[in-house]
Amino acid sequence: MIRKILIMFITFFIIFIFSQSGNSSTINKKSIIYEFSNNSNFSYLNDDGLPNPKWKVYLTIELKENTLYSRENTNLYNTKNGDYDQQLKLLRESTKTYFQIYNNDFINNYNFKFYERKSISFYAPYIQFEYSDYNNLMKDKSNIDDLLQNYLVSNVYISDEYLYNYTTRNDFLYLNKSTSNYDFSKALNDVGLSNMKQQTGEGINIGILELGILDDYTNFQIDKVQTYGYTKDAHTTQVMSILGGKSGIASNANLFSASYLDYSLYNCMNWLISKNVHVINMSAGVFNSKYTSTSSYIDYIVKTNKISFIAAAGNREKILNAPFGISSPSTGLNVFSIGSYDVNKSVSYFSGAWDDPYQGRILKPTLVAPGGNLIGIDNIPDKLAGTSFSAPIVTGIVALLMERYNTLKLHPEMVMSIITASTKKLPTQTNTWDSDAGFGSVNYLNTFDAYEHTTMYQINSNVLPDSLVQTTNLIVPANNSIKIVNFALYNSYTSNIADDPNRELPFEFSKYIIKIYNGTTLLSSSTSISNINFLEYTNYSSSEINLTIKVFLSGSKIGNDIEYASLSISGIHTHSYEEKWIDNFYHLSSCWCGYQVQVQHMFEYTIYYDRHIGTCSCGYTFSGPHDFEQVIGFSIDNSESPMWIPKFRCRVCGYISYEL
Ligand SMILES: [Zn+2]
Ligand SMILES: [Zn+2]
Numbered sequence: 272m273i274r275k276i277l278i279m280f281i282t283f284f285i286i287f288i289f290s291q292s293g294n295s296s297t298i299n300k301k302s303i304i305y306e307f308s309n310n311s312n313f314s315y316l317n318d319d320g321l322p323n324p325k326w327k328v329y330l331t332i333e334l335k336e337n338t339l340y341s342r343e344n345t346n347l348y349n350t351k352n353g354d355y356d357q358q359l360k361l362l363r364e365s366t367k368t369y370f371q372i373y374n375n376d377f378i379n380n381y382n383f384k385f386y387e388r389k390s391i392s393f394y395a396p397y398i399q400f401e402y403s404d405y406n407n408l409m410k411d412k413s414n415i416d417d418l419l420q421n422y423l424v425s426n427v428y429i430s431d432e433y434l435y436n437y438t439t440r441n442d443f444l445y446l447n448k449s450t451s452n453y454d455f456s457k458a459l460n461d462v463g464l465s466n467m468k469q470q471t472g473e474g475i476n477i478g479i480l481e482l483g484i485l486d487d488y489t490n491f492q493i494d495k496v497q498t499y500g501y502t503k504d505a506h507t508t509q510v511m512s513i514l515g516g517k518s519g520i521a522s523n524a525n526l527f528s529a530s531y532l533d534y535s536l537y538n539c540m541n542w543l544i545s546k547n548v549h550v551i552n553m554s555a556g557v558f559n560s561k562y563t564s565t566s567s568y569i570d571y572i573v574k575t576n577k578i579s580f581i582a583a584a585g586n587r588e589k590i591l592n593a594p595f596g597i598s599s600p601s602t603g604l605n606v607f608s609i610g611s612y613d614v615n616k617s618v619s620y621f622s623g624a625w626d627d628p629y630q631g632r633i634l635k636p637t638l639v640a641p642g643g644n645l646i647g648i649d650n651i652p653d654k655l656a657g658t659s660f661s662a663p664i665v666t667g668i669v670a671l672l673m674e675r676y677n678t679l680k681l682h683p684e685m686v687m688s689i690i691t692a693s694t695k696k697l698p699t700q701t702n703t704w705d706s707d708a709g710f711g712s713v714n715y716l717n718t719f720d721a722y723e724h725t726t727m728y729q730i731n732s733n734v735l736p737d738s739l740v741q742t743t744n745l746i747v748p749a750n751n752s753i754k755i756v757n758f759a760l761y762n763s764y765t766s767n768i769a770d771d772p773n774r775e776l777p778f779e780f781s782k783y784i785i786k787i788y789n790g791t792t793l794l795s796s797s798t799s800i801s802n803i804n805f806l807e808y809t810n811y812s813s814s815e816i817n818l819t820i821k822v823f824l825s826g827s828k829i830g831n832d833i834e835y836a837s838l839s840i841s842g843i844h845t846h847s848y849e850e851k852w853i854d855n856f857y858h859l860s861s862c863w864c865g866y867q868v869q870v871q872h873m874f875e876y877t878i879y880y881d882r883h884i885g886t887c888s889c890g891y892t893f894s895g896p897h898d899f900e901q902v903i904g905f906s907i908d909n910s911e912s913p914m915w916i917p918k919f920r921c922r923v924c925g926y927i928s929y930e931l
């Protein structure tokens with residue numbers, strides 16, 4: 272109740288400010304943000320050295336939200352064991368009801384004429400026009416000038432970045448000489464997926480954004496794949512064969528494949544979200560090291576529609592020409608940016624690396640996965656090299672994790688903190704995070720412990736500066752190391768960067784700091800100024816230590832809406848059992864760490880008047896007639912001379928009967 276009142280108050284407050292601005296003639300005119308590839312070191316050429324087939328220009332309009340309507344669905348987080356898919360569906364339907372109408376109403380006030388295609392996001396405040404070239408766009412200049420003066424407009428972008436290249440290597444030297452082949456089964460073993468068939472991605476919907484759709488269904492069950500597009504494409508088949516399908520990681524997941532060559536990116540995303548996808552893979556990008564309008568759009572989608580978005584970090588074009596770089600949209604603050612490593616566990620030479628153009632505010636890549644010369648994937652004859660193939664390994668793992676822990680379907684912030692906390696450093700890696708390997712290699716096995724030590728929390732608008740926002744206590748055994756990651760979903764529309772054409776001013780978002788205490792003694796603090804904070808701690812002593820881990824807001828909260836964050840700690844092992852039937856009395860409980868114990872079945876009974884059915888969590892069930900014994904009598908009234916009758920109880924299930 273208190274929260275509702277608070278939200279209403281804020282809503283009116285913002286309306287007041289906006290209407291003031293709207294009526295005022297002193298409002299500053301915004302600048303257009305240009306995102307032209309040819310203004311940077313990067314060329315029009317794709318990996319093959321060929322020019323892109325078409326070169327169009329895009330006008331992107333990012334709106335401020337109209338706060339007359341609150342989209343925040345606080346009930347989403349109050350249901351403990353709810354139907355997560357149903358909740359997601361309701362959330363996204365309410366988001367769509369809002370943005371589809373708002374965006375259309377907004378743009379219908381303008382008279383754009385010379386575009387080829389108009390795309391309206393149904394799930395975020397973004398509108399995009401595609402023009403055949405810059406000259407045609409300039410014919411609509413008066414409309415653009417009007418946009419720049421509209422108080423409901425957050426940013427206006429003109430870009431050519433829409434043609435995302437695949438992040439695949441085709442260079443002969445790398446594929447044949449530079450590095451050994453990496454067998455797919457070994458790669459799966461290296462990311463903690465060996466003998467892990469308890470999860471298969473059942474019930475998980477994976478979205479795939481590619482230039483096309485499957486060109487070959489050999490690896491797939493037709494009823495598990497839906498497509499949006501018509502261009503058949505081998506890269507799509509390669510990527511999807513890694514993350515899902517008969518030979519991929521999440522072999523029972525539902526796959527939704529959308530082609531952004533055939534339809535616009537926004538329309539593809541509209542379709543994917545309407546299919547209730549839980550995670551999206553994009554093995555493509557523009558290698559520009561920029562936080563772009565697309566990064567911002569995806570950040571918004573992730574936060575508002577609760578989707579985990581995994582994108583390839585991108586490939587350096589040539590060692591000398593581009594020593595650094597990360598592809599957009601993997602530069603997004605809510606987006607996983609996945610780099611590649613080789614069979615020798617070193618970062619692939621082509622894997623996107625960060626030169627930190629945003630001075631610590633964006634940390635990329637997020638992590639790495641196998642992607643150098645992958646071979647041995649069923650029905651894929653090619654050697655696969657590129658961050659294009661690292662990303663779907665992480666996407667497959669996220670799908671398995673969501674199947675194991677259904678609550679993650681609603682919490683992309685938890686997925687991010689768990690996956691990053693549970694990585695393994697590459698052998699050459701010294702820092703917790705570095706600009707080549709990110710947090711190191713993804714590892715599925717390690718995520719189970721991280722999940723057990725994860726707490727999701729929210730920060731409301733009334734929080735005071737520097738407040739304590741989260742606390743957790745932990746016992747760290749002797750000679751044990753832990754890694755702590757705190758991640759907060761970034762609210763893209765709160766950033767105020769319109770006056771900075773290079774988008775290199777400080778991003779405005781809430782900052783956090785992790786502190787580790789033993790009692791009142793401060794042992795260590797995090798230093799990251801990004802929306803992801805991290806800290807490693809090793810207990811070098813010969814006895815266990817009690818730690819209190821606290822997360823504080825660092826300075827003031829930015830923006831008025833609720834912020835979603837998650838704190839994960841990895842390195843403390845809690846057995847996590849999978850049970851296997853041995854005989855009618857016992858099952859074997861095995862932890863992935865190797866620990867096993869034989870225990871008696873624990874039955875839950877379904878009781879009928881004449882029989883019972885017992886079910887154990889290992890899957891064993893049995894059914895039988897009740898096995899009655901007589902127990903103490905029962906008084907049927909409270910009168911002066913109580914009557915006693917015999918009573919019978921089933922020795923097995925406890926069912927009570929008054930007659931045999
Ligand atoms: Zn264990
Ligand atoms: Zn059992």
Ligand SMILES: [Zn+2]
Nearest residue numbers: 883897921924
């Ligand atoms: Zn019984």
